[in-house]
Structures are given as structure tokens and as C-alpha cells.
Amino acid sequence: MPGVDLGRGQFKRAQTDQDLIGIIQKGIPNTGMPATNFSPEQAARVVAYLRSVAASKRSGAVAGDATRGKAVFDGKGGCASCHRVGAVGSRVGPDLSGIGLLRRAVELEQSLLDPEADVQVNNRTYRVVAKDGTATTGRLLNIDSFTVQLLDSKEQLRSFDKSALRDHGFAPSPMPSFKARLSAQEIADVVGYLVTLKDRTAQ
Numbered sequence: 001m002p003g004v005d006l007g008r009g010q011f012k013r014a015q016t017d018q019d020l021i022g023i024i025q026k027g028i029p030n031t032g033m034p035a036t037n038f039s040p041e042q043a044a045r046v047v048a049y050l051r052s053v054a055a056s057k058r059s060g061a062v063a064g065d066a067t068r069g070k071a072v073f074d075g076k077g078g079c080a081s082c083h084r085v086g087a088v089g090s091r092v093g094p095d096l097s098g099i100g101l102l103r104r105a106v107e108l109e110q111s112l113l114d115p116e117a118d119v120q121v122n123n124r125t126y127r128v129v130a131k132d133g134t135a136t137t138g139r140l141l142n143i144d145s146f147t148v149q150l151l152d153s154k155e156q157l158r159s160f161d162k163s164a165l166r167d168h169g170f171a172p173s174p175m176p177s178f179k180a181r182l183s184a185q186e187i188a189d190v191v192g193y194l195v196t197l198k199d200r201t202a203q
Contacts (some may be wrong), residue, residue, distance in 0.1 A: 112179075123139065
């Protein structure tokens with residue numbers, strides 16, 4: 001609705017989360033806010049999301065610059081050695097060409113500072129060990145009852161029969177933390193760049 005920004009965390013008719021849950025369920029009479037059939041649990045999830053959006057805006061103490069962020073991404077950060085944007089970079093890590101459509105700034109910042117905190121299902125790292133002791137680690141593409149498919153560190157598609165493996169399982173993410181590698185300003189700049197990447201064909 002015109003003039004309504006739910007992402008600020010400020011609401012005229014609600015002071016508490018419970019007030020918001022009531023509004024989501026019952027609507028507001030004589031306004032454009034209709035009642036819904038949301039359960040209390042579903043309405044509470046919506047409220048939690050709105051609160052997280054507001055918190056992410058408040059936590060942005062350092063404003064990021066997309067142009068500087070691209071320079072850090074391509075240079076000091078070394079991000080293209082694992083990630084691809086458009087036709088440039090590696091396929092070892094997730095393609096980031098459309099990451100601005102998929103993740104919010106606060107989530108992108110968390111991925112840079114604490115990569116293990118929230119690894120998306122399709123970005124998990126997997127390790128297989130053959131019966132001769134040869135180990136291979138890569139991004140898990142598929143696993144079923146009989147086989148495992150990985151994209152290894154050389155961007156090669158590898159398929160393994162489970163019957164030929166001595167061991168296999170999930171491994172820690174190879175994504176490093178940039179907490180000590182980049183300054184707060186550089187982190188903010190990289191995030192500022194990533195949120196601009198909105199190539200829908202890359203989703």
C-alpha cells in the first residue's frame with residue numbers, strides 16, 4: 001500500500017508481536033488490510049521475518065558501496081577463485097549471478113563472517129573416500145541409494161558408486177571467514193555489490 005513500509009519495524013496499530021499476529025489474522029476493518037486464514041504459528045513466522053528485516057536495516061552501521069565491493073570481490077577477496085558472476089569466475093562454489101534476488105544483505109554479511117552458520121542445501125560440501133584411500137571433496141550435486149555426484153575442486157563432475165567407497169559424508173564448507181581478512185567497510189562494500197546481482201537466469 002502507498003506509504004506503508006513494513007520493513008522499518010514501526011507499526012501504528014501494534015506495539016507488540018502479539019498485536020501484529022492479531023492484525024495478520026483478523027485484518028484491519030475499513031482498510032486495505034484483509035483478514036487471513038493464517039494459523040498463530042504462521043502469523044508468528046511473518047512477524048519474525050518483519051522483525052529480522054528491520055534488524056538488518058538497523059545493523060547496517062557501515063554503508064556499502066557496490067563499485068568498491070566489486071573491486072574487493074575481484075581483487076583482495078579472491079572471490080572469483082570459487083564463485084562465478086555472469087561469465088567470469090569459477091564454478092567450484094555457488095554461482096552468485098542472481099544472489100541479490102535470493103539472499104538479503106544481513107544473510108550475505110553472515111555468509112562472509114560465519115560461512116558455516118547457514119549453508120544452503122544445494123551448496124553443501126561432501127567428501128568421499130575410495131577403498132584405496134583416495135579422498136575427493138566437492139560440492140554435492142546429487143546423492144541417491146547407489147551413487148554420489150560431486151563437482152570437485154577442479155570443476156570436474158565426478159560420479160561415485162557407493163559400493164566402491166570406504167567412507168562418505170558431509171564436510172565443512174571450504175568458504176573461509178573474512179572477519180579477519182577484510183575490514184568492516186570492505187565487508188559492507190562486498191555486500192553492497194552482491195545485493196546488486198540479480199540475473200534471474202542464474203537462479
